[in-house]
Amino acid sequence: MSKPLLELLIAGIKFALVLGFVSVNALFLIWLERKVSARIQNRMGPIYVGRPQGWLQTAADALKLLTKEDIIPAGADRLTFVVAPAVLFTSAVLLFVVIPFGPGLIVRDLKLGVAYAAAVSGLAVISLVMAGWGSNNKYSLVGALRSASQMISYEVSLILAMLSVVILAGSLSTVEIVEAQSRIWFIALQPLGFLIYFIALLAELNRAPFDLPEAESELVAGYNTEYSGMRWAIFFLAEYANLFAGSALAVTLFLGGWQGPWLPPVVWFFLKTFLVIVVAMWLRWTLPRVRPDQLTSLGWKLLLPAALVNLGVTGFLVLAG
């Protein structure tokens, strides 16, 4: 077989692996989220499908969704409505290219890794606006506009927090950033940077306490109100893929990536990532939803100046010390 063809084949196998991981990961995370929520609220959560802990519940849900009718509302902008889930899903899958699961366990160590991650995750906004505008539903439109304004507001702080890590590592490659943390994790040098990144990540993912775009009590479900069946499932799949990827990037940038004593690197990576995810789920049931005005002032008046100061101080200390 010729060389380019072989390369393409290997890339295809990598895609199949990522796709498999993304699907299983979504099934697991949804189950985990329901279990964690249930525990916090002193309930049992799913227990019947797949005893003892209901671990097959989400697989059963996925099968059920496959057989559900695909409803496209009257007056919808069909093209944007149909394409929107694909855009969100693609942006989530593309993020997995630069996530280092372990030494050598990365789809492709891009030289511009962090910049690439920021660029690709920015595509999610387009999908949500497409879904909201295309649905011909007022709830969807309001939800989409809210999530667009929220995501772009917090994206700047998110990128600035990433950049202070880039300054410390002196590289944009995710693998080199992990390797630069062999002595000390960057969370120790960048506690403020990590806090800003984590808050901005929750807002980027539209998760509580920043879940205004899908505020159930007022907006039904936000941008995906009109979606049903498999289209809706793809949205959900992408959301949980994004949750994993965002947490994995937090681990890569601040928590030393795969590095840790005794256990194999991959185990460390997953332990840390799931720790971040569980904290995000925990916060969902601990903090009340913020108001739109609180959201805007937190993003622009607190996080952005703090991130800029953090970046400046980091740069100065790196040059001076």
Next chain:
Amino acid sequence: MSEYLEVGLFLVASALFYAVTMFMASLVSPHAPTAAKQSPYECGEQPVGEAQVRFGPNYYIIALIFVLFDVEAIFLFPWAAALREVGMAGFIEMLVFIGVLLVGLVYAWRKKVLSWI
């Protein structure tokens, strides 16, 4: 360019995955549209008018400020990666650049753009 082989393939393949999934779902799912089922969901009320309407300008202004700072972030990427090479001179130059943008932020702040009406 072959560094981006995977990126290109992932882009095409995940779009393809979506198409295949939707096709398979269409094989096993029912299709029986009715006017009531297809009307936009508004908690049981009859929807009034289109949803593609005018909306508050606050969102637009937020997007404008975002463009300003996102462009700044793009310029900061190479600067951050090469900070040790550009040294103190490059650092101060970037401080001036950020300072100019901060004036814009302060202006927006004073104009009460950042406090949601």
